Amino acid sequence: PSTPAGLSHAEWGQIRGLVEEGRYHAAPIGKPGKPAVLRASNPRQGYVTTFRSEGVELESRPALGQDWRLGVRVSGFGYLGEMRPLPAAEPMADKGRIEYRRGPVTEWYENRPDGLEQGFTIAEAPGWGSVGALAIELAVDGGLSIAVEGDSAAFADASGRGVLRYAGL
Numbered sequence: 001p002s003t004p005a006g007l008s009h010a011e012w013g014q015i016r017g018l019v020e021e022g023r024y025h026a027a028p029i030g031k032p033g034k035p036a037v038l039r040a041s042n043p044r045q046g047y048v049t050t051f052r053s054e055g056v057e058l059e060s061r062p063a064l065g066q067d068w069r070l071g072v073r074v075s076g077f078g079y080l081g082e083m084r085p086l087p088a089a090e091p092m093a094d095k096g097r098i099e100y101r102r103g104p105v106t107e108w109y110e111n112r113p114d115g116l117e118q119g120f121t122i123a124e125a126p127g128w129g130s131v132g133a134l135a136i137e138l139a140v141d142g143g144l145s146i147a148v149e150g151d152s153a154a155f156a157d158a159s160g161r162g163v164l165r166y167a168g169l
Contacts (some may be wrong), residue, residue, distance in 0.1 A: 024111045026051065026093035036090040038098060044113040047164075051091035051098050056109065057142075058116070058164065068157045069142040070164060072118075076137035077105055082129035083137050105136070 055073025060066035076083030
């Protein structure tokens with residue numbers, strides 16, 4: 001599109017970039033006084049992510065002719081063989097970044113055109129058990145099949161078509 005009158009090409013590009021970035025920001029849904037629920041769309045990847053205190057849910061956009069759902073929640077933290085649950089937390093959003101602050105662990109997500117990145121910031125090691133490899137345990141649900149391939153997991157729908165990839169494990 002052409003640059004509107006009164007704006008430089010660079011200014012118009014910056015405005016368009018901000019609008020595009022905003023398409024990936026999380027926004028609250030639900031009702032005041034109820035637990036926080038946030039939703040973020042990912043138009044390029046074709047899914048919507050809902051963030052609830054219980055965990056995260058990714059769903060296909062039906063308009064694209066797909067129908068799948070994947071739920072992910074943190075089920076434990078600690079040393080291998082000595083996992084414990086983390087405290088419950090409400091999701092908090094700052095634009096395209098969503099965080100759950102769970103005691104010594106901050107679980108975070110960044111929604112970008114190239115996908116949804118999940119990460120964990122650990123403020124301190126657990127105060128129990130032996131010293132060893134720290135681990136975070138995740139539980140998934142939703143009916144997709146999972147195939148672990150090296151440091152990634154591929155999720156396929158009932159027809160066997162790949163719909164999501166969890167990489168960099």
